[in-house]
Amino acid sequence: MENKSIRKFSTSVGWASLCAICFWTPDILIHLIKADSFNQPWLVTAVCPVVFLLSYLGLIFFSKKQISARQAFFVMVGIWCSGGIATMIAASFGGSGFVSGYKIAVGISLLGVVFPPSTLFFTTYDGSLFALSVVSILLILDAASGAAEYMRSLFHPATA
Numbered sequence: 001m002e003n004k005s006i007r008k009f010s011t012s013v014g015w016a017s018l019c020a021i022c023f024w025t026p027d028i029l030i031h032l033i034k035a036d037s038f039n040q041p042w043l044v045t046a047v048c049p050v051v052f053l054l055s056y057l058g059l060i061f062f063s064k065k066q067i068s069a070r071q072a073f074f075v076m077v078g079i080w081c082s083g084g085i086a087t088m089i090a091a092s093f094g095g096s097g098f099v100s101g102y103k104i105a106v107g108i109s110l111l112g113v114v115f116p117p118s119t120l121f122f123t124t125y126d127g128s129l130f131a132l133s134v135v136s137i138l139l140i141l142d143a144a145s146g147a148a149e150y151m152r153s154l155f156h157p158a159t160a
Contacts, residue, residue: 001072001085003156008070010116011159012070012071012074013019013074013078015059015071015074015075015078016074016075016077016078016079017056017078018059019052019054019056019059019064019078019079020078020081020082020086021054021082022050022051022052022055022056023051023052023079023131023135024048024079024082024083024086024090025051026044026048026051027044027047027048027086027087027127027128027131028046028066028089028090028093030043030047031091031093031094031126032063032088032090032093034093035093039078040127041127041130043103044126044127044128044131045128045130045131045134046131047130047131048128048132048148049059049131049134049135051081052079052135053135053138055077058098067146067147068150069143069144069146069147069149069150070143070146071142072139072142072143072146073139074141075139076135076136076139076140077116077142079126079132079135079136079139080112080116080117080119080132080136081112081113081116081119082112082123083112083116083119083122083132084108084110084111084112084113084118085110085112086112087112087119087122087123087125087128088108088122089125091125091126092127101135119132120132120144129132
């Protein structure tokens, strides 16, 4: 029983890591390409959610097991916890982030891991706030629908 719980947890953490990478990679690449002249947050707003949704739906489609509401929650936590580091990497291409003061940047980016709501602050300056909001709302809805489905199966096993 304990081994099964560890396996479920590691699967959820794997999903969270993979989806966080899929969400933040377009943001980092757009900042890399635009470097000093980044003035198009709408591009990040459009591309990040689309790439994330395609990868998330691909994971769901190719998953061999039933997807639980817990995985959507872990994916959202993974995106929010990795936001500080990802936005610092993206800002490095414009001359700030890890380039400006390495020790301060590491401390600030680790703040996102310890205190995920600080990602809200980072994404405001990064240009990815709306993209993060859209994906978070979609994941909350996905987790809620998964939880509702689970509750329905508990109380009405014949209709599940």
